[in-house]
Amino acid sequence: xxxxxxxxxxxxxLQFMRGREVLSTSLRTPATALESFDGERVQRVWPYGKHLxxxxxxxxxxxxxxxxxxxxxxxxKGEKWRKQGYxxxxxxxxxxxxxxxxxVGFELGLVAVFPANEYVDRMGYLGPDVLYPDWENYGFxxxxxxxxxxxxxxxxxxxxxxxxxxxxGNEYRAEVCFLAGIHPATPVSDVDLDKVLGxxxxxxxxxxxxxxRVTTGVKRAGExxxxxxxxxxxxxxxxxxxxxxxxxxxxxxxxxxxxxxxNCQLGP
Numbered sequence: 467x468x469x470x471x472x473x474x475x476x477x478x479x480l481q482f483m484r485g486r487e488v489l490s491t492s493l494r495t496p497a498t499a500l501e502s503f504d505g506e507r508v509q510r511v512w513p514y515g516k517h518l519x520x521x522x523x524x525x526x527x528x529x530x531x532x533x534x535x536x537x538x539x540x541x542x543k544g545e546k547w548r549k550q551g552y553x554x555x556x557x558x559x560x561x562x563x564x565x566x567x568x569x570v571g572f573e574l575g576l577v578a579v580f581p582a583n584e585y586v587d588r589m590g591y592l593g594p595d596v597l598y599p600d601w602e603n604y605g606f607x608x609x610x611x612x613x614x615x616x617x618x619x620x621x622x623x624x625x626x627x628x629x630x631x632x633x634x635g636n637e638y639r640a641e642v643c644f645l646a647g648i649h650p651a652t653p654v655s656d657v658d659l660d661k662v663l664g665x666x667x668x669x670x671x672x673x674x675x676x677x678x679r680v681t682t683g684v685k686r687a688g689e690x691x692x693x694x695x696x697x698x699x700x701x702x703x704x705x706x707x708x709x710x711x712x713x714x715x716x717x718x719x720x721x722x723x724x725x726x727x728x729n730c731q732l733g734p
Contacts, residue, residue: 468516468635469637470515470596470632470638470670471674471676471679473513473515473517473518473532473633474597475675476532476538480518480520480538480540481511483511483569484510485507485508487505487507487561488503488504488505488522489504489559489560489561489566490504490557491557492558493528493579494556494557495555498577498579501526503524503558506524507523508523514589514592514632515593515596515632515633516531516633516635517589518532521582525581525582526580526582527580527581527582528556528577529576529578529580530555530576530578531576532574532575533573533576535573535575536573537549537571537572539569541567542565542567542568543559543565543568544568548572549572553573554570555574556574556577557569557571592628592629592632593608593609593612593629593632594608594631594632596632596666596667597671601667605667606664609630609631610660610663619654620650620651620652620653620654620713621643621648621652621662622652622722622724623714623716623719624654625643626639627719633670636694637679639722639724640694640725641681641691641693641694642665642666643662644693644727644730645665645669646658646661646662646665647730648662648731649732649734650726651734653734678690679691682702693708693727694725695725697710698710703727703730704727706727706728706729708727709727709728710725711724712724
């Protein structure tokens, strides 16, 4: 499931794009179909939370989001694509000798293009990125301030709100709440927010370069998490069966699945 660490790793893999000329552009969404970066060079590629950005010398930014199904594929032009062509949303052909490189974004949940000087105005609604280097100096305090603005909100809902802090998804939310010993439905006012945010940063930072998310300290498949996706299985700490339910704080947010240990995680 794509979360902040997935996009962080993706952006690292795509750093090879910097300085390369765009030989051809195909953006396959109605709002962006007429946009082109042909003849321009890639200036910068960077992540912010779950969002990915590419800036070009022509002064525009390509903004994409993986959502649930999105993937990126890199190969030599002419090679067979890894998914069906109708699933492609972005196709960029980049300079390389002797054969150009083809970058394809499949099933992307968002594709947008905007002037680079609008970046702050467009993306300023996002909270601090949990994986940004300035987390300790700025991000921690700002995320805490934003979350505390709604003290009655369940902590599980607050952690998923990208306007509070950017990058946490359902898997990290479940694991953070377990490690903090709190039920996801516990109101923000009743939790140790310093502890919760500290855990969030620590486990995401530890996993930022790992192909497998690990919160237990064990990298073996099936043993790398405490509660996420483990309904009915014994808690790794106390043996109590893990429970599964859903959480939706308001009509404006999606109902999301939660997992927790009823013995290790205190309820609201």
